Structures are given as C-alpha cells and as structure tokens.
Amino acid sequence: MSRAARLALAAAAAAIAALVVGMIAGGTAFPRIIPGLPDAGVVVRWGLPLSKLLMDAAGVVTVGLLLMAATLLPNDKGVLGKSALDYVKAASWAALAWAGAAFLSIVFGVAESIGRTVPQVLDRTILTSYATQTTQGVALTLVVLFGVAIALFSRGAITAGAAAGLLVFAMVTLLPAPLTGHSSSSPNHDLATSSVSLHVLALALWVGGLGVLALHALRKQPQLEVAAARFSRMALWCFVGVGLSGVFALVARLGSISDLWTTEYGLLAVAKLVAFVLLGYVGYWHRQRTLVDLEAGRPKAFVRLAGGELLLMSATMGVGVALSRTEPPEFVLPADRAFELLGFPVPPPITLGNIFSMWWFDLFFAVVAAVLAGLYGLGVRRLLSRGDRWSWGRTASWYIGVALLVFATQSGLARYAQVMFDIHMIEHMTLSMVVPIFLVLGGPVTLALRALKPAARRGDRGPREWITTILHSRFTKVVTHPVVATAIFVASTYALYFTPLFESAMNEHLGHIWMTLHFLISGCLFFWVIIGVDPAPNRLPYVWRLLMLFVTMPFHAFFGIALMMMSGVIASGWYEQLGRTWGDTLIQTQRDGGAIAWGFGEIPTLIVLLAIAAQWYKDDDRQARRADRKAERTGAGDPELDSYNDYLARLNRADKGE
Numbered sequence: 001m002s003r004a005a006r007l008a009l010a011a012a013a014a015a016i017a018a019l020v021v022g023m024i025a026g027g028t029a030f031p032r033i034i035p036g037l038p039d040a041g042v043v044v045r046w047g048l049p050l051s052k053l054l055m056d057a058a059g060v061v062t063v064g065l066l067l068m069a070a071t072l073l074p075n076d077k078g079v080l081g082k083s084a085l086d087y088v089k090a091a092s093w094a095a096l097a098w099a100g101a102a103f104l105s106i107v108f109g110v111a112e113s114i115g116r117t118v119p120q121v122l123d124r125t126i127l128t129s130y131a132t133q134t135t136q137g138v139a140l141t142l143v144v145l146f147g148v149a150i151a152l153f154s155r156g157a158i159t160a161g162a163a164a165g166l167l168v169f170a171m172v173t174l175l176p177a178p179l180t181g182h183s184s185s186s187p188n189h190d191l192a193t194s195s196v197s198l199h200v201l202a203l204a205l206w207v208g209g210l211g212v213l214a215l216h217a218l219r220k221q222p223q224l225e226v227a228a229a230r231f232s233r234m235a236l237w238c239f240v241g242v243g244l245s246g247v248f249a250l251v252a253r254l255g256s257i258s259d260l261w262t263t264e265y266g267l268l269a270v271a272k273l274v275a276f277v278l279l280g281y282v283g284y285w286h287r288q289r290t291l292v293d294l295e296a297g298r299p300k301a302f303v304r305l306a307g308g309e310l311l312l313m314s315a316t317m318g319v320g321v322a323l324s325r326t327e328p329p330e331f332v333l334p335a336d337r338a339f340e341l342l343g344f345p346v347p348p349p350i351t352l353g354n355i356f357s358m359w360w361f362d363l364f365f366a367v368v369a370a371v372l373a374g375l376y377g378l379g380v381r382r383l384l385s386r387g388d389r390w391s392w393g394r395t396a397s398w399y400i401g402v403a404l405l406v407f408a409t410q411s412g413l414a415r416y417a418q419v420m421f422d423i424h425m426i427e428h429m430t431l432s433m434v435v436p437i438f439l440v441l442g443g444p445v446t447l448a449l450r451a452l453k454p455a456a457r458r459g460d461r462g463p464r465e466w467i468t469t470i471l472h473s474r475f476t477k478v479v480t481h482p483v484v485a486t487a488i489f490v491a492s493t494y495a496l497y498f499t500p501l502f503e504s505a506m507n508e509h510l511g512h513i514w515m516t517l518h519f520l521i522s523g524c525l526f527f528w529v530i531i532g533v534d535p536a537p538n539r540l541p542y543v544w545r546l547l548m549l550f551v552t553m554p555f556h557a558f559f560g561i562a563l564m565m566m567s568g569v570i571a572s573g574w575y576e577q578l579g580r581t582w583g584d585t586l587i588q589t590q591r592d593g594g595a596i597a598w599g600f601g602e603i604p605t606l607i608v609l610l611a612i613a614a615q616w617y618k619d620d621d622r623q624a625r626r627a628d629r630k631a632e633r634t635g636a637g638d639p640e641l642d643s644y645n646d647y648l649a650r651l652n653r654a655d656k657g658e
C-alpha cells in the first residue's frame with residue numbers, strides 16, 4: 001500500500017476513534033433509553049454521527065482537491081497541468097461520496113427524529129416528506145444534489161476557471177447542513193449558525209488544503225514548494241478563522257464560562273481548544289523550519305510534520321462532530337415565540353436612541369465588513385509604501401460604505417428591521433441603494449489591480465490574474481450589461497415582496513443572509529454600471545447612464561405605491577408570530593414601508609447625479625487636456641477644433657460680405 005494511502009487510512013482511523021471517544025465523553029454513545037419512548041436503536045445512534053463525519057470529511061477532501069487544482073498548483077494560461085487534472089477527477093469521486101454521506105444522514109436523521117429503525121423508514125413517503133418539509137431534510141437534500149452536480153461537472157473540467165467555479169460551488173455546498181444543524185436551538189441561533197458555517201468554511205480550506213498537499217508530497221508530485229508556499233499564506237487566515245468562529249460558536253452555546261469545565265459539552269470544546277493551540281504551534285514550526293527546508297529542496301521534514309498535523313486535524317474533526325451531537329448546556333429560555341424566532345425578545349417601542357444603542361451582533365456581516373475594510377486597507381498601504389498615490393476621496397468613500405454596512409446590519413436598525421416592515425424597508429434601501437454607491441466609488445478593483453503583484457511564473461494565475469480573468473469573463477459581461485443589471489436590481493425587489501419568498505427569508509437565518517447579500521450585490525452591480533470607477537466590460541456614455549438612472553427610479557416609486565395600495569399584510573405569518581404590542585398596526589407599517597420605498601430613492605439619485613456630473617466633467621477635462629497635449633506634440637491642431645474655427649472664420653467672412 002502506498003504511503004499516501006496509509007496516511008489517508010490513518011487519518012480516517014484517527015477521526016473515527018476521536019468521534020467514538022468524543023461520543024462516550026459527551027454522553028451520546030450510551031444514552032439512557034426510557035422504556036415506552038421511541039428509540040431508533042444502536043445502528044442509528046452510531047450511523048448518524050458516522051455519516052455526518054463522512055459527510056464533513058468528504059466535503060473537506062472535495063474542497064482540498066479543487067483548491068489544489070485551481071489555486072495552489074501553477075497552471076499555464078488557465079489550462080490545468082497533469083497533477084491538477086488528476087485532482088479534479090479525484091474531486092468528482094469525493095463529491096459523490098459527499099452526496100452519498102448526505103443521503104445516509106437523511107436516512108439516519110429521519111430514523112432518529114421519529115424513533116424508528118432504518119428498515120422502518122426506508123419508505124419513499126417518509127423520506128420524501130423529511131427531505132422536503134423539514135429544514136434539516138431540505139438542507140441535506142441540497143448537499144446530495146449539489147454533491148452530484150459537482151461530481152458530474154468535475155468530470156469535464158480542464159481549466160483553472162472551471163476548477164475555481166467548482167471550488168466556490170463546493171464551499172457553498174458546505175453551508176446548508178451547519179446552517180440548519182442543532183445550533184438553531186441555541187438562544188442566539190443566528191450567532192450559533194453563522195459561527196459554525198464560517199467554522200466549516202475555514203476548516204475545509206485549511207484541513208482540505210493540507211491533506212492534499214501532504215498527499216502531493218507523498219506521491220512526489222512536482223511544484224510542491226510552490227503549492228506549499230501558497231498554502232502557507234492562506235493557512236494563517238484559516239487558522240484565525242477556525243479559532244475565532246469556534247470561539248463564537250462556543251459563546252453562542254455556553255451559558256457561562258464555568259460550563260467549559262462543568263459540562264460534557266464544555267470539556268469536549270476544551271479538548272478542541274488544546275488541539276487548536278497545538279495545530280497553531282505546528283503551523284509556526286512549518287514557517288520557521290520545514291517550509292524553509294522544502295524551499296531548499298529538502299521535503300522530508302515538511303512531509304513528516306504535515307502527516308502528523310493531518311492526523312491531529314482529523315482527530316479534532318472527530319471531536320467536532322461528537323460535539324455537534326452533544327447537547328449544549330441547558331439554557332433557561334424565555335417562553336416567548338418572538339425570542340425563539342429572533343434570538344432576542346421584541347425590542348421596546350422604537351426611538352432614535354434605541355436605533356443607535358440597541359446593537360445586535362451579526363457575525364456573518366461583521367466578517368464581511370471586516371474583510372472589505374481589511375483588504376482595502378492592505379491595498380492602500382501597499383501602494384503608499386511603494387510610493388504610489390491613491391485618491392483619499394476613494395478611500396473615504398469606501399470606508400463610508402463599509403461603515404454604513406455595519407450600521408445597517410449591526411445597529412438597532414437591524415434589530416427593529418426584523419419586527420417592523422417599514423424599518424426593514426429603510427434597511428433594504430440603505431443596503432441596496434446607499435452602501436453600494438459609496439463602495440463602487442471606492443474603486444476596489446482598480447486598487448486591487450494596482451496593489452497586487454503579477455504572478456511569479458509567466459502564464460500562471462495569481463490573485464491579480466484571477467481578477468482580470470473574472471472581469472473579462474462572459475459571466476461578468478452578461479451581468480454588467482445595463483439591461484441585465486437594471487432587471488436584477490428592479491425585478492428582484494418585486495419578486496421578493498410580492499411572492500412568499502420574503503416570508504421564507506425572514507423565517508430562516510440562511511434566508512436572511514441571502515436576502516441581505518442580494519440587496520448588496522444587486523445594488524453594487526447596478527451602481528457599478530452607472531458610476532463605478534472600476535473598469536467594466538460595458539461602459540456606457542454619460543447620457544445613457546443618466547437615462548438608466550431615470551428609467552429605473554420610477555419602478556421604485558411604483559413598487560412603493562403598490563405596497564401602499566395593498567390590503568393584505570406581506571409576511572403576515574412572520575409578523576403575527578412576533579406579537580409586537582406597541583406602535584402602528586402591521587398594515588400601517590407596511591404602508592409606511594411603501595412610502596419609504598417611494599421617497600427613499602431621491603437621496604441616492606441626488607448622490608448619483610452629482611457623481612455622474614463630476615465624472616463627466618473630469619472626463620471631458622481629461623480628454624481636452626489629452627487633445628491639447630496631442631496638438632502640442634504633433635503641431636497638428638485638433639481636427640475638431642480646427643474645423644470649428646474654420647466654420648467661425650467662414651461665418652465672419654460671410655458677415656463682412658467677403
């Protein structure tokens with residue numbers, strides 16, 4: 001058996017052994033069976049966590065293989081090399097195992113939830129109703145479908161672009177299960193679900209990337225030092241991501257710090273913390289020693305340490321799955337439906353003071369804002385440190401955009417937006433019409449293209465080349481087409497509020513994240529086309545940009561009026577469950593929401609008009625100066641100016657009757 005196969009087997013054994021020990025320590029291995037209560041039996045008791053571990057492991061391996069192929073191994077002008085092609089093919093099998101494990105989790109999940117044995121639930125109606133009507137069932141079904149899709153598409157992927165697309169798809173496929181796991185029973189379920197999702201994303205890149213790198217080394221494949229150097233840069237951020245998200249996941253589940261040493265759940269988490277610190281030390285040692293040796297052509301130390309590191313990571317994954325199966329410490333939750341839905345009680349009557357004081361931490365968008373602010377700052381710092389200039393106006397605009405994003409998703413506005421439709425509309429309008437204006441005026445793509453170094457190897461794709469490739473891709477050409485960008489911006493608003501979509505989005509944390517991201521992205525797309533300073537495939541003349549703006553704004557007004565005219569309450573099921581006892585009635589807040597949608601558009605329209613005027617003036621001025629410089633250089637006048645002067649001279653002569 002090859003060394004690579006032996007390492008893979010050892011990693012699987014370490015994960016399963018840690019899962020078994022974790023389940024015994026967590027008290028889920030041999031639970032007390034209460035006579036008369038349904039019990040699914042030992043097969044399900046072990047089958048479910050094992051299938052979940054297999055699902056997590058297969059997801060991590062699929063991500064690792066695609067990451068290696070798309071970004072860690074150099075490619076030639078976007079065409080994958082032999083090793084990379086092998087990894088994409090292997091990803092096809094890993095994705096199939098992923099889908100299979102998710103299907104197994106559905107079968108065991110049904111059996112556990114209705115307390116029946118596996119043979120008793122292998123009935124199409126039972127499985128279909130679980131897979132289509134329970135949140136967990138729908139999530140796992142998505143993993144099955146997406147897993148099969150990745151397996152199929154990987155068969156034909158031969159370019160770095162295709163491998164990168166599959167990598168993004170695989171990262172998205174990691175989310176449904178943790179976003180609907182038992183973390184939704186924690187008091188602050190938004191924090192609980194967001195933290196575990198970010199946790200799984202970061203650890204998939206970290207563990208998956210290291211696993212395939214160790215495999216690559218053991219199979220003595222080429223370009224190991226390049227891939228290892230690239231992975232090492234990424235691994236530090238993954239380490240930080242796994243640690244922070246793990247701690248937030250813990251905070252969302254523990255009632256007090258003492259739960260760490262007084263509960264099984266807490267003790268398992270401590271075991272993970274210890275493993276995490278050890279892994280941090282191993283990473284430090286790689287940077288200090290083994291990567292240096294590897295660079296110098298001595299891979300032995302790196303291979304040995306990476307192998308040990310992978311075993312520790314696999315064992316920690318086993319403990320992680322055992323932890324996700326262990327009941328977190330009991331919380332005394334207020335018997336209040338609103339608290340169950342929101343993770344916080346209905347806030348007191350709304351005041352401006354409450355909007356500015358009742359902040360509610362949203363981990364997902366806090367991370368989005370931190371990444372936007374951090375990357376932009378790093379880019380500006382790099383330009384300035386090498387003596388290049390960058391406009392302070394753009395920097396200020398970017399950080400105003402990020403600050404408004406933080407305010408819209410973290411302040412009392414975000415809290416009240418969940419209980420009042422009109423405040424939700426203010427949040428929607430801010431996220432889709434104000435934040436994007438400031439972000440696109442910040443010129444992030446131009447900054448990235450100026451700050452990032454070209455790839456060290458000719459024809460290879462580093463971050464800079466990836467940005468250029470995406471900018472020139474057919475996808476970008478289509479979505480930035482003015483008609484498409486306008487249609488997405490306008491039609492999606494109607495589609496969201498005049499269909500059951502809005503209520504589902506309000507009911508599910510995943511739905512709420514998607515809705516907020518959609519507001520942001522559709523807004524950025526629309527305003528990029530109109531006032532974006534970054535290069536765009538479809539650059540419109542200024543008159544057309546004005547037209548695009550004036551054509552779009554009435555649709556917002558119509559939307560507002562339609563809301564004001566409606567007799568029924570949108571998402572009534574959601575708002576009625578909250579049982580808000582103060583303020584206006586549901587229909588009145590909806591009408592106010594309509595008025596806001598109608599009136600709010602004026603502010604961004606004014607800002608955009610000013611931006612277009614300024615850009616138009618600057619452009620004209622730039623062209624005039626360019627024409628002057630050309631005239632000076634060639635001595636040839638400006639043909640346009642010359643013909644105009646000729647025309648004036650002819651008029652003059654005509655006046656004089658010559």
Ligand code: HEM
Pocket residue numbers: 056177178181182183196199200203207242243244245246247249250253269272273275276279313314316317318320321323324325328
């Ligand atoms: C600072 C260190 C860490 C802390 C505090 C931590 C904490 C947590 C918490 C609270 C959960 C959620 C469990 C639940 O659903 O109730 C979790 C899940 C998990 N953790 Fe960690 N973790 C840490 C590091 C790691 C590391 C280093 C790995 C692997 C290399 C890991 C792998 C996992 C896995 C696989 C899950 C299950 C995810 C799922 O639901 O599918 N964790 N972790």
